[in-house]
Amino acid sequence: MKVSHRLESIPVSGIRKMFDLAGPDTINLGLGEPDLAPPEAAKEGAIRAIESGKNKYGPTAGTPAVRAAVAEWFSRFGNVGAGNIMMTPSGSTALLEIAQAFIDPGDEVLVPDPGFVMYDPLTRLAGGRPVGYGLTGGDFQPDIEDIKAKITDRTKIIVVNSPSNPTGGVLDAASYDALSDIAEDSGATIVSDEVYHCYIYEGEHRSFMSKLDRAVVVNSFSKMMAVTGWRLGFICADESLMPDLIKMQYHVCASVNMPSEYGVLNALPELDGYLKESCETFRKRRDLISERIGDIKGLSMTPPRGAFYAFPSFDLGMSSVELAGELLRDGLVCTPGSAFGAGGEGHLRFSYAADESKINAGMDILESTIKRLRRE
Ligand SMILES: Cc1ncc(COP(=O)(O)O)c(C=O)c1O
Known part of the structure; x- marks a missing residue:
């Protein structure tokens, strides 16, 4: 074929x-x-889930107790509740689902260049046009002037990744504010990939979870709990977007990895x-x-x-x-x-x-x- x-x-x-x-x-x-x-509690939680029969399909958006616990842990970064969280089978899948749910043919998506290898292909697979924006300085901040110059009336999404793969750059306050202003003024949505949020050595994590009116956030337990093989992440978004995201996810995977969810649930309190x-x-x-x-x-x-x-x-x-x-x-x-x-x-x-x-x-x-x- x-x-x-x-x-x-x-x-x-x-x-x-x-x-x-x-x-x-x-x-x-x-x-x-x-x-x-991985945390011992994560392993125990997943094993216990398997042994107690949690081996079936679950709700498409994730198990309610897990969504609530994830929202509670991440509420340090924004006023989020269970209704803002959809568990996903990895950060990668979250990115795929966002691309498929929101990009129309001809839509432009601003992606960091250099940036994580999936942003460009996932945009193309959805029929969109990736437009690279530069990073400046030794600490690789998004080049705000370059972004402004590349915004058009077709710009639907601006992808932001902090801390960054591959550069190790972390958004500073000025870049965060400038990106928020650009999204506000242009009507574009920020898709913020925050899967490395817990590894910051200088500065602090500036999450777009506090700006869900203009942003959709992707996160994952892969790097956070050293469980890359478990395939569990989540999307944090405004509740108004949830029905469409859940519809999308149903057609991607029906539901997420149940034992992984219970592993994360057991580990979060002591994380x-x-x-x-x-x-x-x-x-x-x-x-x-x-x-x-x-x-x-x-x-x-x-x-x-x-x-x-x-x-x-x-x-x-x-x-x-x-x-x-x-x-x-x-x-x-x-x-x-x-x-x-x-x-x-x-x-x-x-x-x-x-x-x-x-x-x-x-x-x-x-x-x-x-x-x-x-x-x-
Ligand atoms: C920036 C970034 N986003 C997302 C992912 C996807 O992670 P996962 O699919 O394991 O959750 C990775 C993995 O390397 C990454 O580096």
Whole structure:
């Protein structure tokens, strides 16, 4: 059977491509997945749910007690209740459902460039037109002037991702206010992807949960509880959008992963202590990788403020795919910056969701490869 034109026009993710090339002995700083253990209470809750027979379809929007508990935990970021929460089978699915529910052919969607690999293809699959906007400064704030210049009367959505994959950038107050004003003035909706909200090392998380009149928020338990395989996330939106989102989700998956929901439900009451510890672990790794990268001539980076990615720039007269290829031959997997859009060219992304010995081994390879290429 011939593949649809729609799918044919979408490239394979650059992240997966590198991962598939990795040999058994390579150091993998390519994938964005915490290596920590999930909270014990999460595991207990999921196991108990399976053993007590919670293995069936559930309500499409998620189990009411779970929606209420999620709303309560996240009410630190905005005045949200169970009616604002729809559980989803992952942050990825949440993004797909939002794209399919709200984008019409010809609608324009402003996406960060560089930005997470799904925003552009999901917009195209829905028939929309992704329009990249730039990021500025060493801390990768959205380029407000660029966004303003690219707003048209077809602009339906502005995608914001803080903390950011791949840059590690965290929205500052000025950017947050400027984005809110742009949404207000233009009538566009902000789709805010906040899946790394709990990993911030400088500054604070500015959530669009407090602006649901102009924003739809995507979040996920994948990174927060180190349960990427559980596939559970949620959409936080104004109640008026819920019937359409629920209709959409019914046709995507009917309902979400029931044992995962109960795992999250059991873990939420004690989650703050777990998050403090995992954030501290990642802060130490961030300091380590920033110091190591800072010592390598030919690379440049301001220490990232959030998420678990380092996104240094390089100036070696080659593309990021070529440099990532050299590193792969020397035994290190990372992701070429161009996998995140044309604006990522000239950068590499290293995930530091790996233990310190792996980070050090990876940085040793990086240092010697760059020295060789610079003929030092
Ligand atoms: C920025 C961003 N958003 C969303 C996701 C999707 O996460 P999940 O589908 O595991 O919830 C990821 C995963 O890497 C991500 O980096």
